[in-house]
Amino acid sequence: MLDVRRLRADPDGVAAALARRGLDRSEVAKLVELDAAARAAAQERDEARADVKRLSKEVGAARKAGDPAADRLQGESRARGEQAGQAEARATALDEELRRLLLVTPNTPDAAAPDGAGPEDNRVVRTWTPTGVPFNEAAYQACQRVPHWEVAAQHGLLDLERGAKLSGSMFPLWRGAGARLLRGLTSWALDRHTTDPGPGPVWEEVRPPTLVKTATMVATGHLPKFEDDMYHLERDDLWAIPTAEVPLTSLARDELLDAADLPLKLCAYTPCFRREAGSAGRDTRGLLRSHEFDKVELMAVATAEQALGLQAEILARAEGLLRELGLAHRILDLCAGDLAFSSMRTFDIEVWSPGVGAWLEVSSVSWYGDYQARRAGIRHRVEGGGTAVAHTVNGSALAWPRVVAALLEAHRQEDGSVRVPPPVRPWVGGLSRLG
């Protein structure tokens, strides 16, 4: 949620920033007008209430003293109270309208985010290959150019037909070594983040609930705007999380944290649920897109000063995992027009899938400024007094299905078997080959 005070102080600046992601300037003007009207009504209400308080005290004193003026004062107080009530009703209606609009107004892109309208304008920051030579699609062998759903079928790693029987399409069912590999990747990544300190303290492992309340979904910006993309259990009014970012962010919801508690570095494996409404038939083969998938997420609550360093750490950790897996990948600096709703600056990580012949997004590392924390009510004390709204940062390290897709293809040998990258072997019973 944008800071209304910033809207007041610099409406043109906010409008210009939001215009970079395609928002019309009149939207901001509407917010500013509503805010002014709401404040005027609130002031009227406060003045009337101040009178009621003063008069009520006088009524009490007069009654005690047997002063006949008490009845008159009581009448005045009642009349003023009615005015306060009317002003209150107006102020509340205006506040609600303002909040309703703010909740569907996206965050302002950071000035450093590149200009652009869509995915084609994202900037490639760097590309990494296992051999160190510049990325070249043509360098991949014929044995690597087999789509992962064929590799998986060959070795019995996935049973997509059975998955569809149980739950419908885009609900993959993992079997045998495939299931084990998936579990191994999760355990390996969690251990890396929770024991390898990297540039700072390790990340605390959390196992949050995966069904959450509406307020939890609103805090991160997933509701109300993206309701159609979420699974909702109507009977209990619970939502299936689309990412661990949702419960992890709400861990600190409505809390006032000590500066010493920051940064709060959290790490979680969870299944993630996405309805993918409107994406039916688009890049949905095999593991490219599914309704339920496993992901390890890193999420931090931080001060403004700490936030960018943590974003860099998450990005470095995610890249580090892909390097250890020996998978070619590239980092994208998302342009203003392609940024997610709540984000100020996002780096996507895409892994090369030689069998599909495409870059696949496996992580999105975002800095939200104080946008999410304001929605979520996450504040911290500031040295020297006062409080500040926290910053939030998060990213996947990593989302597994597409990583596995790339792995099954890139590490496929001429004999059709798939090499298991060394760091994961201890997690899959020492296996060095699948098939």
Next chain:
RNA sequence: GGAGGGAUGGCCGAGCGGCCGAAGGCGGCAGUCUUGAAAACUGCAGUCCGGCAACGGACCGGGGGUUCGAAUCCCCCUCCCUCCGCCA
């Protein structure tokens, strides 16, 4: 699912319809003392909104209501605890 008990500041906890933004404690900050720390003592300090400020308003789980006036009385909801039932 049934019965009962709770929800008050960063945390714990007291609170007669007006003198309650709220006792007390812990924790925090500053100082005295100390080589330093601890202890002890003294003092300061809730959060949010509006306002340059003076100041005004809101907030005692959430929402309604009664009243000139509600932390306090009434209604609804949510959450937590205990017991029973069910159960991985």
